[in-house]
Amino acid sequence: xxxxxxxxxxxxxxxxxxxxxxxxxxxxxxxxxxxxxxxxxxxxxxxxxxxxxxxxxxxxxxxxxxxxxxxxxxxxxxxxxxxxxxxxxxxxxxxxxxxxxxxxxxxxxxxxxxxxxxxxxxxxxxxxxxxxxxxxxxxxxxxxxxxxxxxxxxxxxxxxxxxxxxxxxxxxxxxxxxxxxxxxxxxxxxxxxxxxxxx
Amino acid sequence: xxxxxxxxxxxxxxxxxxxxxxxxxxxxxxxxxxxxxxxxxxxxxxxxxxxxxxxxxxxxxxxxxxxxxxxxxxxxxxxxxxxxxxxxxxxxxxxxxxxxxxxxxxxxxxxxxxxxxxxxxxxxxxxxxxxxxxxxxxxxxxxxxxxxxxxxxxxxxxxxxxxxxxxxxxxxxxxxxxxxxxxxxxxxxxxxxxxxxxx
DNA sequence: CATTTCAGTCAACATCCGTAGACTGAAATG
DNA sequence: CATTTCAGTCTACGGATGTTGACTGAAATG
Numbered sequence: 198x199x200x201x202x203x204x205x206x207x208x209x210x211x212x213x214x215x216x217x218x219x220x221x222x223x224x225x226x227x228x229x230x231x232x233x234x235x236x237x238x239x240x241x242x243x244x245x246x247x248x249x250x251x252x253x254x255x256x257x258x259x260x261x262x263x264x265x266x267x268x269x270x271x272x273x274x275x276x277x278x279x280x281x282x283x284x285x286x287x288x289x290x291x292x293x294x295x296x297x298x299x300x301x302x303x304x305x306x307x308x309x310x311x312x313x314x315x316x317x318x319x320x321x322x323x324x325x326x327x328x329x330x331x332x333x334x335x336x337x338x339x340x341x342x343x344x345x346x347x348x349x350x351x352x353x354x355x356x357x358x359x360x361x362x363x364x365x366x367x368x369x370x371x372x373x374x375x376x377x378x379x380x381x382x383x384x385x386x387x388x389x390x391x392x393x394x395x396x
Numbered sequence: 397x398x399x400x401x402x403x404x405x406x407x408x409x410x411x412x413x414x415x416x417x418x419x420x421x422x423x424x425x426x427x428x429x430x431x432x433x434x435x436x437x438x439x440x441x442x443x444x445x446x447x448x449x450x451x452x453x454x455x456x457x458x459x460x461x462x463x464x465x466x467x468x469x470x471x472x473x474x475x476x477x478x479x480x481x482x483x484x485x486x487x488x489x490x491x492x493x494x495x496x497x498x499x500x501x502x503x504x505x506x507x508x509x510x511x512x513x514x515x516x517x518x519x520x521x522x523x524x525x526x527x528x529x530x531x532x533x534x535x536x537x538x539x540x541x542x543x544x545x546x547x548x549x550x551x552x553x554x555x556x557x558x559x560x561x562x563x564x565x566x567x568x569x570x571x572x573x574x575x576x577x578x579x580x581x582x583x584x585x586x587x588x589x590x591x592x593x594x595x
Numbered sequence: 596c597a598t599t600t601c602a603g604t605c606a607a608c609a610t611c612c613g614t615a616g617a618c619t620g621a622a623a624t625g
Numbered sequence: 626c627a628t629t630t631c632a633g634t635c636t637a638c639g640g641a642t643g644t645t646g647a648c649t650g651a652a653a654t655g
Contacts, residue, residue, distance in 0.1 A: 207622055211632065230507035232431040236613065246634055251614060307555055308429035308507050317556050324559065337560035339572055341552060345561060346576070349548020353540060356506055357516050360523065361536035362544060373538055373580060377545070380575035406652055410602065435643065445604055450644060 217243040218250055223264040226301035231261055231309040258311075265301040265312065268294070270323045273330070277384045280330040284343060284378055285371050291351050292367045300355055320344045333383050343381050350374070416442040417449055422463040425500035430460055430508040457510075464500040464511060467493070469522045472529070479529040480581045483542060484570050490550050491566045499554055519543045532582050542580050549573070 205213065221242035225234040236257055240247040254260040268290070273283040291299070305312040320341075327340035350370065353359040362370070404412065420441035424433040435456055439446040453459040467489070472482040490498070504511040519540075526539035549569065552558040561569070 207630090207632070210622095214632075233507060235611085237611090247613085248615085248635080249633060252632090257613065304506050306506070307503050307551075308432060313556065317558065320552075320556070321559055328560075335560075335564075335568060335572065338564050338568060341558045341561040342549060342569065342572055342576075344558060345548035345552035346545050347548070348551065348556075349544035349546070350541060352506075352547065352551075353519075353544035357512065357519070357547075359516065359540045359543060360520055361527075361534075362540040365534075365537050369534060369537060370541065373534065373541055376579035377541075377576035380579050381572060406600090406602070409652095413602075434641080436641090446643085447605080447645080448603060451602090456643065 214243070214245060214249070215253055218245065218253065218260075219264055222260050223297045223301055226261060226265060227297045227304055229304070231257075231305040231312065236260075261301070261305075261309075262311075264298055265305065266298045267302055267315065267319045268296075268299060270319065273323070273326050275330060277331055277382045278379070280327055281375075281378045281382045281384065284327065284347070285375055288347050288350065288374070289367050289371050291347070292354060292370060296355065303352065304356060316348075320348065327382070331383055336383075339381050339383060343378060346374070346377065346381070413442070413444060413448070414452055417444065417452065417459075418463055421459050422496045422500055425460060425464060426496045426503055428503070430456075430504040430511065435459075460500070460504075460508075461510075463497055464504065464514075465497045466501055466514065466518045467495075467498060469518065472522070472525050474529060476530055476581045476583045477578070479526055480574075480577045480583065483526065483546070483577055484574055487546050487549065487573070488566050488570050490546070491553060491569060495554065502551065503555060515547075519547065526581070530582055535582075538580050538582060542577060545573070545576065545580070 218239060222234070222239045225239055225242060228234075236247045236250050239260070240250050243250075250260065254263060270287055271283070273280050273287070275283070302312050302315060306316040307313065324337065324340040324344050327343060328336040331339055333339060350362070353362045354365075354370075417438060421433070421438045424438055424441060427433075435446045435449050438459070439449050442449075449459065453462060469486055470482070472479050472486070474482070501511050501514060505515040506512065523536065523539040523543050526542060527535040530538055532538060549561070552561045553564075553569075
């Protein structure tokens with residue numbers, strides 16, 4: 198019944214509290230978006246005080262900027278076929294990873310101007326790279342539509358939770374989407390009928 | 397200098413005011429979403445008073461429900477090829493029509509639970525019909541991914557305004573997406589190489 | 596013309612939010 | 626031990642929002 202032999206130091210205590218706040222913020226922003234998530238709710242969920250949240254993170258906007266993040270897309274390049282495969286791998290990441298930080302951003306992208314811009318910039322950058330690899334007049338459009346397909350799939354799975362998409366295996370989704378991505382990228386049918394083609 | 401010969405009757409006046417309010421609400425909800433659109437802003441944009449908006453439409457939620465609407469999808473059926481073509485026609489509608497009522501709904505779907513449910517139900521219904529026409533074990537997944545592609549395309553064009561997608565001709569988008577939709581629907585390559593196939 | 600109806604206006608209320616600042620007590624420091 | 630630092634708590638302010646209700650004046654009604 199003695200007191201804890203290793204009581205956390207003050208610095209450690211603070212780190213834990215900050216972490217609890219960040220976790221709660223990520224979760225609530227992802228679940229309800231920026232506007233409907235209140236500092237008070239974050240504080241309650243983190244079992245602390247609104248004042249502390251402000252003192253540690255400055256403002257609601259700064260807290261949001263801290264936890265809402267798009268995991269950076271890896272650069273894509275090569276032949277259209279290679280680019281398509283890289284995009285499918287990238288999509289697989291987005292469908293499997295935890296992503297609550299990303300979901301916070303995506304959830305708010307249609308109503309929070311900053312979040313919308315951030316998503317737009319990220320998609321546009323990937324679009325630019327993809328377009329550069331597609332030999333066609335309408336390369337930008339094609340790349341943009343691949344971005345739209347990606348975005349729609351992530352939204353459908355994680356935010357709208359569409360039947361069949363919500364619970365599907367990531368590999369199955371990629372399988373179904375492979376010929377579609379290849380088609381939009383302007384290449385012929387998928388390299389192989391089924392299974393991820395080896396090297 | 398005489399007074400207007402045909403001064404609008406009181407009933408007519410009211411109809412005009414209601415129409416101004418509805419127009420303003422549609423526009424503002426579409427531009428900023430539910431939470432960031434205030435009754436006061438709607439009233440100002442409609443050149444009236446917040447109290448009047450309340451008296452005519454009851455509450456902010458009712459006003460939103462009145463102007464935010466998904467134009468009903470026409471039923472789709474037939475062979476996978478036919479269904480794919482019907483979906484592309486439906487998509488073309490969604491990309492060209494004015495749509496500010498639809499945009500009000502879509503803009504809010506990620507942050508306003510009711511709007512999210514309404515979109516989900518609409519997509520799910522179309523998904524059900526499409527899945528019924530696809531002879532495959534994973535028909536529901538495939539139909540869901542076509543829904544995701546559609547949703548992503550509309551979002552990319554009207555809400556995120558992606559480069560190349562924002563300004564593209566509707567027919568060009570449909571052209572690029574045709575083989576993709578056919579591929580996801582599980583049919584072979586598009587029926588024709590280019591141009592809308594005649595009957 | 597007398598009366599009623601009602602579109603439109605105005606002011607206020609209750610609530611919630613982000614945020615600021617004073618305060619407390621225990622841990623760190625010398 | 627005396628002093629300082631600082632994590633954590635509490636209270637309150639200023640502003641915005643949805644919503645309500647009283648009021649006004651002109652159009653409709655008989």
